[in-house]
Amino acid sequence: MSIYYRTSQYLKKRIFFFLEKINIRSLLLQLGIFFLFGFFVSWIIHNTIINLTQLRITSGLGFLKMRAGISIPDSFIPYSEDSSYTLALISGLLNTILMSVFCIFTSSILGLTIAFSRLSQNWLLQKLCMIYVEIFRNLPPLLIILFLYFGILQEILPPVQKSLSLPFHIYINQRGIYCPALHFQKIWLWSSSIICLSGFFIIRRIKNPFNQYILLLHLMISLAFIVWLFYHDTFLELPKLETFNITGGRNISLEFLALFLSLSLYTSALISETIRTGIEGVNNSLKETGLSLGLAPGLVMRLITMPLALRIIIPPLTSQYVNLIKNTSLGIAIGYSELMRISNTVLNQTNQSLAVVIIWMGSYLSLSLIVSTVMNWLNKTTLRGHGH
Amino acid sequence: MHLKNIALAIYLTIITTEHVSASTLDTVKARGYLQCGVNTGLIGFAIPDKKGYWKGFDVDYCRAVAAAIFSDPQKVKFIPLSAKERFTALQSGEIDVLIRNTTWTMSPDTSLGIEFTAVNYFDGQSFMINKKKLPEIKSPLQLSGASICVQSGTSTEINLADYFKKNKINYQPVVFEKFTEVNAAYDAGRCDAYTTDQSSLYATRLQLSAPQENIILSDIISKEPFAPAVREGDQQWTNIIRWTHYALVNAEEYGITQANIKNMIRSDNPNIQRMLGTEKGSHIAQELGLDKEWVTRIIENVGNYGEIFERNIGKNTDLKISRGINALWTHGGLQYGIPIR
Ligand SMILES: N[C@@H](CCC(=O)N[C@@H](CS)C(=O)NCC(=O)O)C(=O)O
Numbered sequence: 001m002s003i004y005y006r007t008s009q010y011l012k013k014r015i016f017f018f019l020e021k022i023n024i025r026s027l028l029l030q031l032g033i034f035f036l037f038g039f040f041v042s043w044i045i046h047n048t049i050i051n052l053t054q055l056r057i058t059s060g061l062g063f064l065k066m067r068a069g070i071s072i073p074d075s076f077i078p079y080s081e082d083s084s085y086t087l088a089l090i091s092g093l094l095n096t097i098l099m100s101v102f103c104i105f106t107s108s109i110l111g112l113t114i115a116f117s118r119l120s121q122n123w124l125l126q127k128l129c130m131i132y133v134e135i136f137r138n139l140p141p142l143l144i145i146l147f148l149y150f151g152i153l154q155e156i157l158p159p160v161q162k163s164l165s166l167p168f169h170i171y172i173n174q175r176g177i178y179c180p181a182l183h184f185q186k187i188w189l190w191s192s193s194i195i196c197l198s199g200f201f202i203i204r205r206i207k208n209p210f211n212q213y214i215l216l217l218h219l220m221i222s223l224a225f226i227v228w229l230f231y232h233d234t235f236l237e238l239p240k241l242e243t244f245n246i247t248g249g250r251n252i253s254l255e256f257l258a259l260f261l262s263l264s265l266y267t268s269a270l271i272s273e274t275i276r277t278g279i280e281g282v283n284n285s286l287k288e289t290g291l292s293l294g295l296a297p298g299l300v301m302r303l304i305t306m307p308l309a310l311r312i313i314i315p316p317l318t319s320q321y322v323n324l325i326k327n328t329s330l331g332i333a334i335g336y337s338e339l340m341r342i343s344n345t346v347l348n349q350t351n352q353s354l355a356v357v358i359i360w361m362g363s364y365l366s367l368s369l370i371v372s373t374v375m376n377w378l379n380k381t382t383l384r385g386h387g388h
Numbered sequence: 389m390h391l392k393n394i395a396l397a398i399y400l401t402i403i404t405t406e407h408v409s410a411s412t413l414d415t416v417k418a419r420g421y422l423q424c425g426v427n428t429g430l431i432g433f434a435i436p437d438k439k440g441y442w443k444g445f446d447v448d449y450c451r452a453v454a455a456a457i458f459s460d461p462q463k464v465k466f467i468p469l470s471a472k473e474r475f476t477a478l479q480s481g482e483i484d485v486l487i488r489n490t491t492w493t494m495s496p497d498t499s500l501g502i503e504f505t506a507v508n509y510f511d512g513q514s515f516m517i518n519k520k521k522l523p524e525i526k527s528p529l530q531l532s533g534a535s536i537c538v539q540s541g542t543s544t545e546i547n548l549a550d551y552f553k554k555n556k557i558n559y560q561p562v563v564f565e566k567f568t569e570v571n572a573a574y575d576a577g578r579c580d581a582y583t584t585d586q587s588s589l590y591a592t593r594l595q596l597s598a599p600q601e602n603i604i605l606s607d608i609i610s611k612e613p614f615a616p617a618v619r620e621g622d623q624q625w626t627n628i629i630r631w632t633h634y635a636l637v638n639a640e641e642y643g644i645t646q647a648n649i650k651n652m653i654r655s656d657n658p659n660i661q662r663m664l665g666t667e668k669g670s671h672i673a674q675e676l677g678l679d680k681e682w683v684t685r686i687i688e689n690v691g692n693y694g695e696i697f698e699r700n701i702g703k704n705t706d707l708k709i710s711r712g713i714n715a716l717w718t719h720g721g722l723q724y725g726i727p728i729r
Contacts, residue, residue, distance in 0.1 A: 058499040154576040244534040335564040348541030
């Protein structure tokens with residue numbers, strides 16, 4: 001056979017193999033979809049530009065660098081009227097994240113407690129928790145927020161001049177909670193965390209008595225150092241009453257408090273239901289097997305029921321968390337400076353609807369995606385951890 | 389967020405229409421009524437009564453325009469808009485004209501594709517405090533460290549920040565989105581002071597649980613010229629709104645009122661004749677796209693500027709606002725009717 005023939009046969013084979021592998025039809029389909037999508041996107045962009053020019057609306061992202069001129073209560077980062085719109089939006093985003101983290105933490109713990117109480121043998125506890133769940137689960141969160149803020153907190157808390165004063169210089173009034181602030185230099189924070197970390201590594205390596213001495217030495221030296229730093233750089237700022245407000249110290253605003261409490265209560269009711277159904281969803285025979293093997297009920301819960309229940313719980317729990325994040329945007333109703341409120345204000349001051357709506361949607365989408373990713377990862381690890 | 393902004397975003401991306409061609413006047417005439425953007429509920433300016441009938445200074449302006457076009461002042465659909473929705477509603481064509489205590493400032497005028505027509509009310513920003521709780525406060529400069537309630541998305545919010553920065557005083561802003569929420573929070577004592585346009589403060593005070601305990605400080609910290617706004621690009625429509633205002637002011641200047649209009653039609657004063665369309669061969673109105681009797685119909689139905697003012701916000705109303713700088717120029721005020729000729 002000629003070399004030519006052999007090569008062409010070979011090539012033919014390769015090409016067929018290739019075509020077989022990639023499946024030409026699906027490739028064409030994907031290319032088609034890709035082009036259609038690309039066309040759609042460019043059509044939208046083109047259209048938007050034409051519409052904007054026809055309506056004589058100025059647009060773009062240039063406004064982000066401008067001085068914002070608005071003031072933001074409860075800013076988590078240093079922000080002033082002279083900061084840019086970008087910083088204003090970031091400050092709002094951070095407040096959203098802060099609120100979400102606090103609420104996720106509290107509502108999870110509360111939800112877990114309630115779920116277990118409902119599964120307990122104690123009749124009264126069980127019924128009380130059921131009432132709690134039914135009340136909070138069935139009310140719209142906005143209603144809870146408004147009622148708590150305007151109906152309860154504003155009404156029962158005393159005005160500034162008659163602030164409730166608690167031990168440790170903590171004051172509560174109609175405008176929030178005021179407590180002493182501990183001011184320290186950053187170096188204190190850094191050095192103590194470095195010392196703690198190194199101590200942790202030493203502990204992990206204790207194998208012989210000699211290392212134990214080192215650990216002891218380390219502990220003593222670092223303790224002395226921390227105390228020394230503490231006395232040098234740290235001071236306590238106490239809140240004090242002035243003409244209009246209590247100033248100084250840390251201030252947790254009423255808006256933060258109301259939003260935090262109502263979202264935590266609302267979400268904990270939902271979470272407790274998720275956990276309860278998850279636990280009840282585990283096959284009873286498995287629990288009985290555990291019990292008949294002589295395991296204590298607590299151990300059965302920990303070793304058999306919980307790991308299996310987690311697999312049922314995590315997916316709906318994820319959407320509960322995502323919903324919680326979206327619900328923080330209800331803070332706008334009581335003036336908590338979260339992302340929604342700030343972007344609304346930015347939008348109103350600049351009237352850049354398009355850009356602000358895109359930034360705003362993008363931020364919530366990213367937050368939700370991050371939570372889903374973390375929870376998916378958690379789900380995978382629990383699955384892997386139990387032999388699946 | 390707010391549906392209107394999302395709707396506008398979608399509208400801008402998807403719709404492909406020719407915005408330019410149809411004239412607003414033709415659209416309004418074909419529709420049979422005017423769509424007028426007003427406040428959600430501000431006593432004296434725009435608020436529906438128990439039966440749902442809209443009343444107020446801004447509302448009467450809408451009715452004046454309707455009277456000029458249709459000879460029926462009731463051919464208006466009132467569309468209540470919050471501070472944040474108002475410009476979007478105008479841009480997207482949901483309303484034909486925005487008459488809603490809206491301050492004429494440069495940036496909306498130049499960058500939003502909208503245009504302000506004429507100043508129908510000169511206002512300024514002020515503060516309201518509870519005089520029972522804070523008897524010593526006479527000026528906003530004494531408000532150092534105070535919590536101040538303000539509605540977001542207004543020019544008010546920026547003025548507040550500017551004023552305190554300029555005077556190097558600290559304050560704690562408490563910012564709400566909705567008018568009703570600012571009121572509720574101030575009423576509950578969440579803030580020491582409430583700031584917004586002075587006219588709105590008079591209106592808000594009436595809705596508090598104890599109006600007589602609250603006073604409005606006389607210091608004015610900003611300029612708030614309210615002006616009706618329209619979409620840019622339709623000069624005929626802009627002119628109709630603008631000249632409706634000047635017709636109202638000129639009518640007051642010439643003493644034409646709702647009561648005497650029947651006699652005024654027979655007046656031999658050329659200025660009055662020109663305005664009321666009785667001058668021979670006059671075609672001023674045609675150039676606006678209206679007929680000769682447009683001013684006559686406006687005055688017949690809503691009265692002149694002074695009458696609108698007194699009926700809705702003047703001394704004999706609950707608001708008891710005096711004409712102040714809104715008096716005619718002939719009385720030392722700023723309202724000056726550009727000649728109709
Ligand atoms: N004149 C200012 C403020 C206008 C304004 O929105 N004022 C408030 C008074 S506090 C109001 O009418 N709010 C009613 C609402 O948003 O529903 C502006 O144009 O920005």
